[in-house]
Amino acid sequence: MLKSLQRYNEEELVSLLKQHDQAAFSYLYDNYSSSLHGAILGILPDTDTALDILQEVFVKIWKQISAYDVSKGRLFTWMLTIARNAAIDMLRSKNWKNNKRNNELTDESLTLAGSSQTNTDVIGLRKIVHTLKEEYRVLVELSYFEGYTQDDIAKQLNIPIGTVKTRLRKALIELRQTIKV
Amino acid sequence: MDIKSYIQSGVIESYVLGLADQDEIRELERLRAQYPEIDQAIIAFEELLEQTAAEHAVSVPAGVKEQLFERLKEEAMPAESAPRIKETPVAAAPVRRMRWAPMVAAASLILLVVSGALNIHYYNRYHDVRQENADLISQRTTLFADNKTYQTRLIEMQEDLDMMADSAMMKVSLAGVKGKENNAATVFWDTHTRDVYVMSSKLAPAPSGKQYQLWALVDGVPVDAGTIGDCASICKLKNIPGAQAFAITLENAGGSPTPTLDQMYVFGKVG
Numbered sequence A: 001m002l003k004s005l006q007r008y009n010e011e012e013l014v015s016l017l018k019q020h021d022q023a024a025f026s027y028l029y030d031n032y033s034s035s036l037h038g039a040i041l042g043i044l045p046d047t048d049t050a051l052d053i054l055q056e057v058f059v060k061i062w063k064q065i066s067a068y069d070v071s072k073g074r075l076f077t078w079m080l081t082i083a084r085n086a087a088i089d090m091l092r093s094k095n096w097k098n099n100k101r102n103n104e105l106t107d108e109s110l111t112l113a114g115s116s117q118t119n120t121d122v123i124g125l126r127k128i129v130h131t132l133k134e135e136y137r138v139l140v141e142l143s144y145f146e147g148y149t150q151d152d153i154a155k156q157l158n159i160p161i162g163t164v165k166t167r168l169r170k171a172l173i174e175l176r177q178t179i180k181v
Numbered sequence B: 001m002d003i004k005s006y007i008q009s010g011v012i013e014s015y016v017l018g019l020a021d022q023d024e025i026r027e028l029e030r031l032r033a034q035y036p037e038i039d040q041a042i043i044a045f046e047e048l049l050e051q052t053a054a055e056h057a058v059s060v061p062a063g064v065k066e067q068l069f070e071r072l073k074e075e076a077m078p079a080e081s082a083p084r085i086k087e088t089p090v091a092a093a094p095v096r097r098m099r100w101a102p103m104v105a106a107a108s109l110i111l112l113v114v115s116g117a118l119n120i121h122y123y124n125r126y127h128d129v130r131q132e133n134a135d136l137i138s139q140r141t142t143l144f145a146d147n148k149t150y151q152t153r154l155i156e157m158q159e160d161l162d163m164m165a166d167s168a169m170m171k172v173s174l175a176g177v178k179g180k181e182n183n184a185a186t187v188f189w190d191t192h193t194r195d196v197y198v199m200s201s202k203l204a205p206a207p208s209g210k211q212y213q214l215w216a217l218v219d220g221v222p223v224d225a226g227t228i229g230d231c232a233s234i235c236k237l238k239n240i241p242g243a244q245a246f247a248i249t250l251e252n253a254g255g256s257p258t259p260t261l262d263q264m265y266v267f268g269k270v271g
Helices: A009-016 A022-043 A045-066 A073-090 A094-099 A103-107 A125-129 A132-143 A150-157 A161-180 B003-007 B011-016 B022-034 B035-054 B064-076 B081-087 B098-165
Strands: B169-176 B183-189 B195-199 B210-218 B220-226 B234-239 B245-252 B265-268
Touching: A009 A022, A009 A045, A009 A073, A022 A045, A022 A073, A022 A125, A022 B035, A022 B064, A022 B210, A045 A073, A045 B064, A073 B035, A103 B081, A125 A132, A125 A161, A132 A161, A150 A161, A161 B011, A161 B035, B003 B035, B011 B022, B011 B035, B022 B035, B098 B169, B169 B245, B183 B265, B195 B210, B220 B245
Parallel strands: none
Antiparallel strands: B169 B183, B169 B265, B183 B195, B195 B234, B210 B220, B210 B245, B220 B234, B245 B265
């Protein structure tokens, strides 16, 4: 495999990817695989499974690049969404739940609000999320890392949907401030 | 609309992270087209997100990329997979990955083999059962035919019995003549209809080409009363209005116009 030394701007890269250019795809992998790997591990802290998912994610990117709409957002945002969805799909799958030793905990993840992840398991962005105050942490955990909709969360936590919405937004603003620092 | 407070509400972060609901997405996309500040704020957060993800990146083991590209090659050209597989260094795959296609293929193959074996098994069973069924049908047919025969015999015997029990029936015993003492026969003569029946089961079997014939002696003259065929027990012969005696002789098959007297077997007088 040739290591791509060339650099592309995003517009060029997307255009080449849409033509299924191998060198461009190689460049994409070299530049983004470790970022996406970290994001997947944040949701699903299992080394082997995360690598399987990462490969699936790049296969999806290769296959679905024609569906990527530049006007809707940056390429990385699109890839991150694919990675997050794939990781959450796996998290929700029976296979994963059955393989987990602390089965009861992950099954009850919603009511336990993400406390199934011990702090030592937590890496990356999720570690920052854990520094937020409890009522924010719970919402970010459930929505971003476990993939529940705001509606699901409102029902489960017995909080009005409006409260979930505003509280989640505040949590994200605070998270953003923490990142920037 | 207060664009600044909208931008700072957290809705942009929610949208970019994929947490916004349909209403929020629709509103934001509408406003984005309208206000460049919102568009810029979205892009700024996307850049921040990319940068943060890069800061928290976890390096991927060597070999994963090669595997990925091999897989893409396979998926892009499934039709010419045969020659390509040879080029693939199979052993150079250090990292575990899910290979669904071979697993599915292997499972399919197993299912095919099992299904094939079952087909053969069930086909053989089907054949056996079909043969058994055919045998049973032929047995049944035989039994039905036998049953019919027995029924017919039974009806005939019943008729014979009825006939013999009939009070109008006159019984004439014919005894073996000299030299033919072992033979005997019985004539049943219906006094109303004048029909003559003969039970000849005690006569020696007729040689081939020969046939027994019953004669009625009417005023000293033998009158043909009919030849005895191979009827089961009692044969109905001719109608004889009047006779004083009956006799049976062995004649050429088909019967004779006059009896061959030295071939008389049995004789009996009426009354």
